[in-house]
Amino acid sequence: MLLLLCVLPLAAAQFVNPNEVPNPRTNFRECKMRSIARVCDPTEILSEQDRYRLNTGLTNMQTRSTGQMGTFCQTKGVEGYFVALQHADQAFADALLEKWQPDAQCGKSVVVVLSKDDNQIHVGGAKKAGLNESDLSAVIAAQQQNLQQGHPVQAVEGVLQGIGRMAAPPAPAPGTMDNRVPNNNNNNFNFGRPSSSVVPGSLVTVLATAIAFIF
Numbered sequence: 001m002l003l004l005l006c007v008l009p010l011a012a013a014q015f016v017n018p019n020e021v022p023n024p025r026t027n028f029r030e031c032k033m034r035s036i037a038r039v040c041d042p043t044e045i046l047s048e049q050d051r052y053r054l055n056t057g058l059t060n061m062q063t064r065s066t067g068q069m070g071t072f073c074q075t076k077g078v079e080g081y082f083v084a085l086q087h088a089d090q091a092f093a094d095a096l097l098e099k100w101q102p103d104a105q106c107g108k109s110v111v112v113v114l115s116k117d118d119n120q121i122h123v124g125g126a127k128k129a130g131l132n133e134s135d136l137s138a139v140i141a142a143q144q145q146n147l148q149q150g151h152p153v154q155a156v157e158g159v160l161q162g163i164g165r166m167a168a169p170p171a172p173a174p175g176t177m178d179n180r181v182p183n184n185n186n187n188n189f190n191f192g193r194p195s196s197s198v199v200p201g202s203l204v205t206v207l208a209t210a211i212a213f214i215f
Helices: 002-012 048-064 090-100 133-141 144-148 152-167 200-214
Strands: 079-085 109-115 120-124
Touching: 048 079, 048 152, 079 090, 079 152, 090 109, 090 120, 109 152, 120 133, 120 152, 133 152, 144 152
Parallel strands: 079 109
Antiparallel strands: 109 120
16 A cells, blocks of 8 residues: 555656646646746756746747748747656657647747656657758757756757757848948939049149139
8 A cells, every 4th residue: 555655646747648738828836837937847857947947048049030021920939838747759749739839820839848757858849830850850869968968958958049040030141231222323322432523632622722812
């Protein structure tokens, strides 16, 4: 009986169905957060400091991937959420994103899931968010050393930074910051060139002649 009582808490800590995982936007207390957040760690795998550290990383990821030109969905950055669980796989991560639907309008959202038991990171919704799956796999693989060495927070941060780089809008083409294009028309755009009607040399000559005439 005592052995059974010891096993029950461990079994309760396993989330075998995405429907059991609380949503940090609506059940933040169950996610061990103090207010509405992007992070859910229901079994307290990470410290509170680490949870808020990753919450900031998710905000930075969306900011970094936000564009300035195009429609609302084209300019919107990738909205991200993080969940720490004892065990999860890729199907679980995809199902969790489908359940939460954090960005139903544009589909530019992902859920990064840490599976503690097997030291794996899974990203749900990558393809729908427009991320290259091969590049994303390389980003996750690059963090395996951090995971194996017991540094899951650094590993997740590395994945978030990688997603931010992948989804970042391209740099503006040279010359696009200034739309003023000089032409042969009389548009008064001199761009620092002296006017052809009066130049500094001729102005000095005119003044000198006028002074000599007066005196």
